[in-house]
Amino acid sequence: MSKRATIIDVAERAGVSRSAVSKVLRNAYGISEQMRAGVEQAMAELNYRPQIAARGLRGRTYTLGVVMPSIRNPFFPDILDGIWSALQGTQYQPLVAVRHSVDETERTLIEMMLDRKLDGFIMIAPLVNRDYLWRLATTVPIVMIGRHETGGTFDTVNNDDERGAYLAVAHLIEQGHKRIAFFSFEPPEDSAVNPVVFRMRGYIAAMQAHGLDNYIQIRKTHSGASAEEDRLLARDMLSAKARPTAVFVWHDAAAINVMAEAQALGLNLPQDLAVVGYDNFGISALPQLQLSSIDQDAHAMGATAAGLLIERIEGRTEPVHFTTEPTLLVRRSSTVSA
């Protein structure tokens, strides 16, 4: 295992002091052109790269922790792409930690990243409670994606979930549907901040705005429901006497399960049942699925979150709350003409 050049090696080779090298490294004030040139040459010759870990002991590690509840959801890669593109040209690098069991919240991950002295966190809808989060946010810069909460000291990036839901339902109404159900789930805790609550609100608003109060029907699975559980609930919903002719589903993964169950029950899609999901995740556009969905602009969410986090790390203290506009993507699952 060969040896890596250190700042001392560079200093010796260039015939200058360590601090001179350090200054060149940091582009700090007070270094002559000549010295800079000499140092840079020495660095090149030695193939020197500063060890960020050591640098971190004094200051920053230039490493951002991205905390994900899963990488199975094809929605998250888009967020990551956004983060990455915002980080281009900066010194910061993202490192991803993924939650693995449901009984374990993100706390373990956060602590392990704290131990490793990462500079800040982008967290995606973590299962941590309010108190913990608020306290944590006074300790380290945090940007939260997918959590509607403006009281803490952390920044947030959210989609306008209420409006997105409204768009979805209005689209279904436009297709002639009246009996439109909302397929949802019961958020585990801090329900007021959960996007699903906003989507429900948008659903109700749209139904009411079109005089469909009497057709409102909300079905809920529990958080982290399996495909089987989703399908069980869907079967129950679709077997009822006056079954809905359309359903707005809180997110795409569940929407796919609802569609599968509908087909298993012999329904033709979209004639017998129209479906619209939320997230427009990676596979919704597949020819085999063609699921209509609300796009949150995950890329923008990621990019914005990364930008905000860096601002935070570099000193901003006022919380910022950013919202992306939802877009409706109409595909075959909700209309014959698509």
Place this chain on the structure above:
Amino acid sequence: MSKRATIIDVAERAGVSRSAVSKVLRNAYGISEQMRAGVEQAMAELNYRPQIAARGLRGRTYTLGVVMPSIRNPFFPDILDGIWSALQGTQYQPLVAVRHSVDETERTLIEMMLDRKLDGFIMIAPLVNRDYLWRLATTVPIVMIGRHETGGTFDTVNNDDERGAYLAVAHLIEQGHKRIAFFSFEPPEDSAVNPVVFRMRGYIAAMQAHGLDNYIQIRKTHSGASAEEDRLLARDMLSAKARPTAVFVWHDAAAINVMAEAQALGLNLPQDLAVVGYDNFGISALPQLQLSSIDQDAHAMGATAAGLLIERIEGRTEPVHFTTEPTLLVRRSSTVSA
């Protein structure tokens, strides 16, 4: 931003020296029960957690870098789960870095993780050339997943791709097919180590073993082909005079594209065209896809890789090469009875 307790705080509170605390921390030899108890109490009272970053400056960071070419492929989450389960009960934690552009290889990621002093890497089929990899492997412990190469100083974990392909093709032959094509791609470099080459070998072996030499047909897209490019090639293949009645596709994502194109051409699946993929990735079992596939046991691959990497970090120098057994999963895409 409140202050975190350091080893000095603990030492003072317990009325002992820093080194004593350090020894307790590391379970090192030569500490009395009484002192240990006192130190542990002080740690608890101060809510002390050692800062791994500082520890890393001397020794290990207990952090493993997992380098992925993408998190879009639903095959990778299974590997990550395996890694995670093998790490349970150890001090090591995985941190994931994801490649984002194709023109950029994993080198950047590796270097940034090296700068951050991670202890070792699990890399999944990276786009780095042999020389770089071999040199790197003399510097830092590495376990490679999905690269058939036994000459370097790194460990490898692979599926028996040749056997997996054989299973897939034998299954199709059993279903009565003769005109079985292999839908593949041209590996960018170091092609001899690419799993796809082994799959091709298995395909050819199975065809020959059943006297179907004359029906061998291999189609290739290029590495990183888009869905459109896959479909274009599929269209060409399926529009030919004597089109194949079955196709073995090098991996599931491409198989889904082939199926989509077949349907667009008006073919009925699986009657007109049977399809088998490879990887059994997360969505192949969806009712809407029901893609037959070869399972590599991604979980075992991840778990094994993590175990090997820790052995390496803790001193082993002899390279180890591990192979998982492929399993055929028959679904609707290749047989009417499934």
Place this chain on the structure above:
DNA sequence: CTGAAAGCGCTAACAC
């Protein structure tokens, strides 16, 4: 069994 002290690679006052 315990503690003093040097050192890991880099940063940041502070002198010169």
Place this chain on the structure above:
DNA sequence: GTGTTAGCGCTTTCAG
């Protein structure tokens, strides 16, 4: 402009 020096939080000889 440039170099000296004292840390950052932890580990690790090496005396006692």
